[in-house]
Amino acid sequence: MSLTLSLSPSLPHAHLSPSLHPMSILRRLPTFPHHLKPLHLKPRRRYFATVAAAAVRQDTTVWTPVPLSEVSPAAESLFHISIDVSGAPDLAEGHTHAGQYLQLRLADVAKPTFLAIASPPSFASASGSFEFLVKSITGSTAEVLCGLKKGDVVEISQVMGRGFDIDRIQPPDAYPTVVIFATGSGISPIRSLIEAGFSANDRPDVRLYYGARSLKRMAYQDRFKEWEASGVKIVPVLSQPDGNWSGETGYVQAAFARAKQIYSPEGTGAILCGQKQMAEEVTSILVEEGVSSEKILKNF
Structure with missing residues (x-):
């Protein structure tokens, strides 16, 4: 009996002739060149478990809809963005250290953007707002954000990171x-x-x-x-x-x-x-x- 291999780039796994008995296959596998062994023997269970875990982690992000209270020029290509979080005091309480950041996402824009909080931690509890300095980059979520106006609604995550120690x-x-x-x-x-x-x-x-x-x-x-x-x-x-x-x-x-x-x-x-x-x-x-x-x- 013979063993048939197919190494087509579109089909990365080797294919075995259906006429072979399973035990014959097992006896012949050790004769494969060393570089082919991982192609057959490396389990894929760990890969799928990693992907699933990543999906779960991604799904744990809590998004809160909040309105913009200011969008104004700060310098060339830079904008002041202020977000009203007075209706979400738990978000304000999460800002405890300078240097923390959060994620922001927009309707019809697939990719969220990360924004460092520009206002000091005490500002959110005192004013009910987060302030940001955002650079408008062509084709980015930030560009769309900088084109919005007061009252438009965005979604933000919880405050993230430990900030400056x-x-x-x-x-x-x-x-x-x-x-x-x-x-x-x-x-x-x-x-x-x-x-x-x-x-x-x-x-x-x-x-x-x-x-x-x-x-x-x-x-x-x-x-x-x-x-x-x-x-x-x-x-x-x-x-x-x-x-x-x-x-x-x-x-x-x-x-x-x-x-x-x-x-x-x-x-x-x-x-x-x-x-x-x-x-x-x-x-x-x-x-x-x-x-x-x-x-x-x-x-x-």
Whole structure:
């Protein structure tokens, strides 16, 4: 008797001739080339169990319909979005730490989007609203969201994530230097952090390196004075400034590399949010300067 194999790309599993007795098949299987064995012998039960578990996890998301209370320009390609959660106090109570986020979905749009909450945790309980800074990207759920108006209804999930673990850089006298880095819409959870407070006024050196393409793309400029009054020095960094700009230029990581000024690495903490390359390069610079990676905080 012979054993017939079919290795068609559209049919990845080998096919056995129906004329063979089952025991003959079992005796012949060990003679297969090694690379073919997983094709026959690897059980698929685990795969289907994983898919089923993932589907269950996805189904556990609780979606709550809520109205928009504001949609307005914040900067070029950026929008202020405010969502009324006064009718869902359990959602407001879920925002306990700066840096947390949630999912938002729209009718007739298949893919939800993740949004970092820009308002501080106390804001939701006081005002009944969540605020966001959203970048409108062509073809995305965010683009559709930024085109809506006050009163339109969206659906949001429960608040997610642990946020920035500020306890790791407390107390202030043990960590007198805190350097903060944000690019583009990554300033959103950083706003939440600054306005929630982390004893910045009790630290002699707190700097925010905030990168954008130009001033037209830099949100929250109207809040800079308030932030500086709270103890945070703002260092705007523009990658494509106009001719009148006299401040820092290039990328955030390059601006920080020029300044550094890390006089006590063991007493330094850092907080990052924004472009992946920026976060990776800033982390490398800090670690090379002697800052512990445990003191470099992210919100994910």
